[in-house]
Amino acid sequence: MNFSNAYAYPSLYKRITSIWYRHFRVYISNFFSNAFPPFLEPIIFLAGMGIGIGAYIQNMGSMSYVLFLASGLIVTSSMYTASFECTFGTFIRLEFDKIYDGMLGAPISPGNLIIGELLFVGTKGFFFSFAVLFVIWIMGIINYPLSILSVFVGFLTGVMFGVLSMLITSFVKIINHFNFYFTGLLTPMFFFSGVVFPIENLPKALAFIAEIVPLTHVVRLARAFCVPGSFQAGLLLDLLYCVVFTIVVGWFAVKGLKNRMVT
Numbered sequence: 001m002n003f004s005n006a007y008a009y010p011s012l013y014k015r016i017t018s019i020w021y022r023h024f025r026v027y028i029s030n031f032f033s034n035a036f037p038p039f040l041e042p043i044i045f046l047a048g049m050g051i052g053i054g055a056y057i058q059n060m061g062s063m064s065y066v067l068f069l070a071s072g073l074i075v076t077s078s079m080y081t082a083s084f085e086c087t088f089g090t091f092i093r094l095e096f097d098k099i100y101d102g103m104l105g106a107p108i109s110p111g112n113l114i115i116g117e118l119l120f121v122g123t124k125g126f127f128f129s130f131a132v133l134f135v136i137w138i139m140g141i142i143n144y145p146l147s148i149l150s151v152f153v154g155f156l157t158g159v160m161f162g163v164l165s166m167l168i169t170s171f172v173k174i175i176n177h178f179n180f181y182f183t184g185l186l187t188p189m190f191f192f193s194g195v196v197f198p199i200e201n202l203p204k205a206l207a208f209i210a211e212i213v214p215l216t217h218v219v220r221l222a223r224a225f226c227v228p229g230s231f232q233a234g235l236l237l238d239l240l241y242c243v244v245f246t247i248v249v250g251w252f253a254v255k256g257l258k259n260r261m262v263t
Contacts, residue, residue, distance in 0.1 A: 015108050019116025020123070022103075027124075038081045039131045042073040046136075049196070060198065063227055070141045071226035072195035074150050075218045077132050078125030078157040083186060085121045086165035087178045090257075094169070100261055110258040118162045118250070125158020126151050129222075142226050150225040156242055157218045163250035164214065170256025194219045217241045 010018075027034055049069055060068040093099040103113055130151045136142045168181050192199065192206060193215035199207050210216050217238040224230040 009107055012112070015112040016116040016119060019103070019108070019113055020120045023117065023120040024123075035127075035131075038077060038084075038128060041080075042077045042132050043135055046070055046073055062229075066141055067227065068223075069196065070136045071147075071150075071223040072219045074129050074132050074136070074226070075125075075154055075157045075222045076190060076195055076215070077128040078154040079161045079186065079190075079215060079218075081124050081128050082121040082158040082161040083165045083182070085124060086117070086162045087169050087172075087181060088175065090117065090166060090169045091172065091175050091178070094257075094260065095175075104261060110261045111254055113261075114166065114254050114257055118159050118166075121162035122155045122159040125161075126155040129154020129157070144226055144228055147226040150222040153218055153222040153225065156221075156246075157215075160214050160218065160242055160246050160249075163246055163253045166253035166257055167249055170253055170260060189213050189215045194223075214242065214245055 046066075046069060053065065057065040059065060100110075100113060104110065133142070133147060133150060137147075165181075168178070172178060172181075190196075192202065192210050193213060194210070195215070199210040199216065202210060220238050221235060221242075224232075224235055
C-alpha cells in the first residue's frame with residue numbers, strides 16, 4: 001500500500017466542495033421546514049402588494065406594477081436566505097455547536113471553510129430565486145425567455161449578502177444583536193432599493209444611499225433579464241459594483257472570521 005497516496009492532502013476543490021456538501025446534507029435533512037417558509041414569504045408579499053397596491057397603481061413606468069414588483073422579489077428571497085444562513089447559522093455553528101472546531105481538525109483551513117460556506121449560500125440563492133421565478137411564471141406575470149438568467153443574479157446576490165452577513169457575524173458577540181442588522185439594514189434596504197418603487201423619485205440623500213447599498217444593483221440586474229428592453233450600458237457598472245463589493249467585503253469577512261475561529 002502506498003501510504004503517501006493514502007494520506008495525500010485533499011485538493012482545494014475537494015476541500016471547498018466538502019464544506020458545501022456537508023451543509024447541503026444538513027439542509028435537505030429538514031428540507032420542507034427549511035425551504036418552504038423562505039419560499040412562501042415573497043409569494044405572500046407579491047400577492048398582498050400586487051392585489052392591494054396593484055389595484056391603485058396599474059403601471060410603473062413602461063411596465064405593470066405587478067411585473068415591477070415581481071422582478072425585484074426574485075433576488076430579495078436570495079438576500080434574506082443568505083443573510084439568515086451567514087448570521088444565525090454561522091454564529092450557531094461557531095459558538096454553540098462548535099462545528100467549525102471539528103472541521104478545522106480535518107485538513108481544511110479557515111479560508112477553505114468560509115469559501116465553501118459562501119458557495120453554499122450562493123447555491124441557496126440560486127434555488128430560491130428559481131423557485132420564486134417559477135411561481136411567477138405560473139402566475140403569468142413574467143414570460144420573457146431571458147428571465148431564466150435572473151437566477152444567476154440570485155446566486156450572485158447570495159454570495160454578496162453572504163460576505164456582508166459574515167462580516168457582521170465576525171464581530172457580533174450576542175446572537176440577539178443580529179436583530180439590529182435585519183431591522184436596521186436589510187428591511188430599509190428592501191423598501192428603498194427599487195424593489196417596491198423606483199428610487200428615481202426619492203429625495204437626493206436617500207437616492208444617494210440607495211446607490212451605495214448592494215440590493216439596488218442586483219435588483220436592476222434581475223429586472224433587466226425579466227423586462228424586455230431593459231438592458232442598458234449602466235448595468236455593467238452594477239455588475240462591477242457587485243464584484244468589487246464581494247471581493248472587498250469578503251476579504252474583511254474572511255479575516256474577521258479566521259481570527260474568531262483560531263482564537
